[in-house]
Amino acid sequence: MVLWCPDWSVTAALLERVDAMPDDAPPADVAAPAVVLANNKVVVCNAAARAEGVRRGHRRRDAQARCPEVVLLDANPDRDARWFEPVLAAVEAVRPGVAPLRPGLLAVPAPGRYFARRGSGGQDERIGGEEAAAAVLAEHLVEAGVWDSRFGAADDLYTAERAAREAPPQSCLSVPSGSSAEFLRGLPVTVLADDGPEGAELADLLRRLGLVLLADFARLGAGEVANRFGSYGTDVWRRVQGREVTRLASRTPPPELACEIAFEPPLDSAEAVTFSVRTTAERFVAGLADRQLVATSVRIEAEFEEGVSARTWLHPRCFTSRDLVDRVHWQLQAGMASSGLRSRKGTGETITSAVTLVRFLPDVVEPAGDHADGLWGGGAEEQVVRGVARVQAMVGYDAVRVPVLQGGRGAADRQALVPWGERPVGLRPVERPWPGRIPGPAPSRVFATPLEAEVVDEASVPVAVTARGLVTGEPWRIRLGRHWCPVASWAGPWPVDEGWWLAGSGAGSGRAARFQVVGVDGRAWLLCWRAPGSWEVEAAYD
Amino acid sequence: MSVRPLEIDDPRAVVDRLRGRIAALEGGPTRLLVPVLPALAGLVQLRTGGVYGVDSASLGMALAAGASQAGEWVGFAGWDDFGAEAAQQRGIVLGRTVLVPTPGEHWLEVTAALVDVLKVVVLRPPGGVDAKSASLLEARLRARSAVLVVQGEWPRCEARISAEQVTWDGIGHGRGRLRERRATLVASGGGRMPVRADVVL
Numbered sequence: 001m002v003l004w005c006p007d008w009s010v011t012a013a014l015l016e017r018v019d020a021m022p023d024d025a026p027p028a029d030v031a032a033p034a035v036v037l038a039n040n041k042v043v044v045c046n047a048a049a050r051a052e053g054v055r056r057g058h059r060r061r062d063a064q065a066r067c068p069e070v071v072l073l074d075a076n077p078d079r080d081a082r083w084f085e086p087v088l089a090a091v092e093a094v095r096p097g098v099a100p101l102r103p104g105l106l107a108v109p110a111p112g113r114y115f116a117r118r119g120s121g122g123q124d125e126r127i128g129g130e131e132a133a134a135a136v137l138a139e140h141l142v143e144a145g146v147w148d149s150r151f152g153a154a155d156d157l158y159t160a161e162r163a164a165r166e167a168p169p170q171s172c173l174s175v176p177s178g179s180s181a182e183f184l185r186g187l188p189v190t191v192l193a194d195d196g197p198e199g200a201e202l203a204d205l206l207r208r209l210g211l212v213l214l215a216d217f218a219r220l221g222a223g224e225v226a227n228r229f230g231s232y233g234t235d236v237w238r239r240v241q242g243r244e245v246t247r248l249a250s251r252t253p254p255p256e257l258a259c260e261i262a263f264e265p266p267l268d269s270a271e272a273v274t275f276s277v278r279t280t281a282e283r284f285v286a287g288l289a290d291r292q293l294v295a296t297s298v299r300i301e302a303e304f305e306e307g308v309s310a311r312t313w314l315h316p317r318c319f320t321s322r323d324l325v326d327r328v329h330w331q332l333q334a335g336m337a338s339s340g341l342r343s344r345k346g347t348g349e350t351i352t353s354a355v356t357l358v359r360f361l362p363d364v365v366e367p368a369g370d371h372a373d374g375l376w377g378g379g380a381e382e383q384v385v386r387g388v389a390r391v392q393a394m395v396g397y398d399a400v401r402v403p404v405l406q407g408g409r410g411a412a413d414r415q416a417l418v419p420w421g422e423r424p425v426g427l428r429p430v431e432r433p434w435p436g437r438i439p440g441p442a443p444s445r446v447f448a449t450p451l452e453a454e455v456v457d458e459a460s461v462p463v464a465v466t467a468r469g470l471v472t473g474e475p476w477r478i479r480l481g482r483h484w485c486p487v488a489s490w491a492g493p494w495p496v497d498e499g500w501w502l503a504g505s506g507a508g509s510g511r512a513a514r515f516q517v518v519g520v521d522g523r524a525w526l527l528c529w530r531a532p533g534s535w536e537v538e539a540a541y542d
Numbered sequence: 543m544s545v546r547p548l549e550i551d552d553p554r555a556v557v558d559r560l561r562g563r564i565a566a567l568e569g570g571p572t573r574l575l576v577p578v579l580p581a582l583a584g585l586v587q588l589r590t591g592g593v594y595g596v597d598s599a600s601l602g603m604a605l606a607a608g609a610s611q612a613g614e615w616v617g618f619a620g621w622d623d624f625g626a627e628a629a630q631q632r633g634i635v636l637g638r639t640v641l642v643p644t645p646g647e648h649w650l651e652v653t654a655a656l657v658d659v660l661k662v663v664v665l666r667p668p669g670g671v672d673a674k675s676a677s678l679l680e681a682r683l684r685a686r687s688a689v690l691v692v693q694g695e696w697p698r699c700e701a702r703i704s705a706e707q708v709t710w711d712g713i714g715h716g717r718g719r720l721r722e723r724r725a726t727l728v729a730s731g732g733g734r735m736p737v738r739a740d741v742v743l
Contacts, residue, residue, distance in 0.1 A: 384615050387659030388640055394648050394655065401641040403626035415626035417641060440712070440720040442627035444599040474715065489713045491720065516720050522708030524720055539625065541720060542599040 001110035001130060001153040001172075003091065003137065004164035005084075005146055008104025009036040009044040012083035013073035015145060033067050038075035047148075078364075080104070090144040091137055105161065108137075110153045134172030142170075155180050158239055162187060165194060181242025185215035198232045205229075214240045257291075258361045259284040266305065266354030270332035273302070274325055277358050281324040284360045289368065294318035296423075297364035300331055303357040312363055314423040323421070326389060328358060330397045388420055397421075405430055409437045409496055410514075411446045411526055411539040436496040438514055443526050443539030450536035453527060454479040455517075465513040465529050469495040478517060478527070480537060485519040492516060493529070514538070558587065576661060576689050578608035579633060585739045586701055586729045588662070591684035593676075594691050595702035600628070600743055601727075602664040605691045605703070607633035609662045614638070617656040619645050620666035650675055657688045664691040673697045701731040705743070 005011060013036055033049035035042045035058075042058045052067035063070055080103035091108060092098045099107045110130050134151035141149045151172035152163025159180035166187075167173035175183045189206040191214075192199040211217050217225075218240040225237040261280040267273045288295055296318050301310040313319075313327045332355065392400050401417035406427040408414040414437070418424040455463045457473030464472045475487045492515035511531040518524045524541035558575060576588040582604060588594065596602045599621075606616040611633050617640040618624055624641055640660060645652040649668055656663045657679070676697045683690055692699070705725040712721025723743045730736040 384640075384659045387655060390658075391640075391642060391652050391655045394651055395642065395645055399642060399644065401643060403624060403629065403636050403639055403641055405626055405630060405636065411625070411627075415624075417624070417626075417643065420640065438719075441723075442625055442631055444603060444625045444628040444632075445623040446625040447623050471716065489710065489715060491713045491716065491718050516713060518710050518713060518720070522705075522710070522725075524710055524723075540599075540623075541723070 001133070001151060002101075002105065002107045002157065002160035002164045004150045004152070004161065004167075005087065005104045006148055006150065007044050007046045008084065009075065009080050010034045010046040010049075010073065011146065011148070012080045012103065013076070014071075015083050016079055017073075032071055033069065034071035034073060035063055036073045036075050037063075043075055077103070082363075086144055087141065087146055090140050090146075094137055094140055095133070101157075101161070105164075107157055107160065110160075130174045131172045135170075138170040154183070156239075159184060162191065165191065181218075181240055184240045185213065185218050187214050188212060189214055189217065192236065195232075202229065202233055202236065257284070257287055257293075257365070258359060259287065260357055260359035262357045263355060266356045268354035270329060273332055273355050273358060274329040277328050278321070278325055280358065281321040281328075281360065284324065284362075285319065285321045288362065288365060292368045293362075293365040294368045295362045295365050297362075298324065298327070299361040299363050300324070300327055301357075301359040301361065302328070302332060302355050303359070304355045305353040314425070315421060316423050318366070318368075324360060326392075330392075334397075392420065407432050407434055409434055410528070411438070411443050412448065414442075415446065436494055438494055438516065438526065440516070441541065443541050445540040445542050447538060447540075450528065450538045451480065453525075453535040453537045455515075455527065455529075455535050462533065463529075464533050465493050465495070465511075467511070469493060469513065475515070475517060478519070478525070478535075480525070485521065485523075488518045488520045488522075490515055490517045516541075555587075558589075573684075574687060576609050576614075577612045579604055579611075581741045581743075582608070582727070582739075585727055585737055585741075586703055588689050589700070590687040590689055591680070592689055592700035593680060593683070593696055593698065594689065595696055595699040595731075596691055596693050597702075597704040599623075599625070599693065600632070600723075601703055601705060602666075602691050602693045603629050603632045603634060604743065606662045606664050609689070610634045610638060614661035615640065615659065616662045616664070617641070617660040618664045619653050619656060620649060620668060621664070650679065653690070654679060654682050657682055657690065658686050660688060662689045662691060664693065666693045667695065670695055671697060699731050701729050703727055703729045708743075 014034060033046065033052055033054070035045040035049050035054055037043065037060055040060045042054060042056055042060075042063050045054045045056060045063075049063070049067060049070055052070070054063045054066050054070060058066075060072065063072075084100065084103040084106075088098055088100055088106060091106065095108045097109050101107060110133070130151075130153040134153075137151070138149050148169050150164045150167040150169060152160045152165070152167055152175070153172060154160040154163050154175035155177055159175055162184060163173040163175050189203050189211055192203040192206075206217055214236075217237060220237070222237070226234050229237070259280050261277055263273070263276065267276065285295075295315075297312060297314050298319055299310060299312045301308055309331060311331050313331075315323060319327075388400055398419050400420040402420055402424075404416050404418055404424045404427065406414060406416050407430045408428055413428075416424060416427060455475050455478050457463055458476045459473075460477075461473060463475050466472065471493060475490050477484050477486050479485075493513035494515075495511070495513045497511050513529045515527045515529070516524060517527055525537050526539040526541070528536050528538050530536070555575070561573075573589045573591050576590060578586060578588055586594065586605075588605065588608070594605060596605060602618075606618075607629075610616045615638045616634065619642045621641065622643040624643065626636060629639070630636055640656065642652050642656070646668075649665075653663060653665050679690070680698075682688075704727070706728055708723060708725045710720055710723055712718045725741060725743050727739050727741055728736050729739075
């Protein structure tokens with residue numbers, strides 16, 4: 001029996017959004033039109049979006065044109081898989097032997113399929129059994145927050161998946177034993193498009209050949225199919241002939257890797273908690289190590305009487321128990337109102353009372369072999385990691401950074417400072433052309449907040465840039481802070497027109513032009529003129 | 543039997559290496575050479591335990607670049623305007639760079655902790671440094687075999703490198719773009735005659 005959750009990517013993304021929201025936020029509408037985008041193209045849309053005319057393959061603006069209130073979500077296969085895990089667990093709780101096929105699709109052995117019981121009237125009773133089982137599973141899933149689930153039961157996996165896709169919401173379509181091929185032949189060829197690009201291509205080809213139903217395809221000869229439709233076509237053909245049978249391989253439930261420690265009585269200082277979680281952190285790392293795994297992303301939850309503080313921590317290599325203890329310390333320190341340190345990204349919840357429980361949940365685990373030190377040892381590196389952790393203890397987690405490059409036009413856009421011990425995420429790609437960016441050597445000083453400046457021509461009239469990108473006068477003197485400096489040479493303008501749709505809402509929007517200016521003292525500056533007529537120093541070639 | 547010819551590229555460097563080895567054998571704090579960029583080779587030699595002064599951000603980066611390219615870890619403290627792209631273009635490996643943009647009042651402790659584990663630390667002190675703190679940090683440098691590059695005031699420097707007569711190529715009045723910076727670098731201090739070199743920075 002196959003369970004199918006339609007448009008799983010959308011469901012997973014919405015579940016994540018709901019999860020990320022604070023508890024007191026208004027409940028999100030799960031039935032709102034939503035689409036998942038990859039490369040600005042719609043990959044998955046939900047039923048509400050489809051009803052508005054949004055289709056797979058539409059560009060972002062087409063989708064928005066058809067349905068302005070559509071929720072746009074980013075594609076993230078990891079997230080889809082992660083959020084499918086609770087569904088697997090919910091099904092597993094009812095019926096062990098679950099086989100996940102891909103996010104949104106799983107198979108379970110159907111009850112009664114292989115040991116059918118003859119009813120009193122000589123009728124098969126197993127059909128009712130499957131529908132009853134589907135109803136029980138659907139009920140469990142609705143409790144877990146998954147509203148749309150469809151079931152299909154058949155002799156083989158492929159047919160069951162097809163049946164699930166034909167089933168109405170929360171009910172089961174059962175294909176009688178031995179009639180899989182018959183069921184498949186009754187379907188239109190367009191259903192093959194669900195199998196991916198290969199399927200879409202074959203469906204299109206068959207449609208253009210005038211074959212409407214899979215039954216028409218089944219009528220072709222074996223040799224013809226093998227010669228003309230490739231291995232995928234042959235697979236499909238064998239299935240509609242009823243010759244191909246895929247059985248499911250079930251998974252063993254994942255071991256419980258999360259570790260937690262409860263405090264009785266609750267602890268109210270970050271130091272006391274940090275001290276007490278040491279053995280739990282060691283147990284957590286050892287539990288992973290027993291299975292030849294290491295964690296590269298761990299979610300730490302600290303429960304206190306009035307709520308939970310949860311944060312996901314990333315590690316560039318892998319977490320040791322010592323790292324985990326440090327993270328607990330930082331998380332509590334940032335969350336506790338009494339601490340003087342401020343957190344860059346709030347943990348979502350301020351800790352208002354004593355901590356009752358700390359829990360470590362592995363978010364991303366990888367094989368330990370990928371992260372093993374070389375035989376010659378990572379001695380120096382280990383030392384650096386420890387030394388820098390000491391600096392972090394002094395000045396705070398966010399005060400120690402690692403510079404990384406990313407794509408962008410302005411000098412400040414082209415770099416990012418990632419907190420030490422975190423993986424850089426969400427960087428813009430460097431390789432793109434980025435038209436409008438300044439050529440030449442990069443400035444050695446890039447100001448986080450640009451400095452105010454003034455540029456005037458020989459007659460002390462402020463220099464500006466016209467809408468066509470022309471300079472109104474020759475830069476003669478520039479003022480940096482209080483000092484005026486004569487200009488020796490200058491280059492530009494490099495016009496940029498970024499974020500014009502944000503015009504008036506603050507920095508980084510509207511028309512602008514960048515200049516390179518060399519002072520008579522040999523110092524060079526990267527200046528930026530912004531639309532109404534203000535100048536700022538973005539960077540210096542010091 | 544053939545004798546392998548002796549390769550002497552720079553007699554001074556050989557003498558320095560031998561001195562370092564002697565010091566190591568005697569058990570004293572060794573003053574090992576830290577690699578510098580080829581462009582700066584004739585001008586300054588970084589030695590562990592030393593403090594070197596610079597007068598611009600790009601010189602600070604250039605002094606750290608040699609060690610970074612040789613596989614060492616480097617750090618920048620007090621640089622709230624670190625130009626990552628420029629650092630990379632100068633040869634600093636960003637993956638082995640630690641940056642503490644605003645150490646605040648803890649800047650001396652932070653620098654001392656960085657010196658413990660990094661080869662070259664480039665510091666921009668927020669204000670004046672008293673002689674006592676400076677000598678404490680210098681002792682730490684010698685013990686940990688690290689180099690401190692200071693952009694700003696420091697009581698005693700092994701050498702101070704400054705750029706004179708900076709000119710930019712490739713830029714005119716509304717034409718071209720910044721291409722290359724030429725400068726005459728002057729290294730002074732340590733009781734020696736100032737050394738000058740024309741370099742492309």
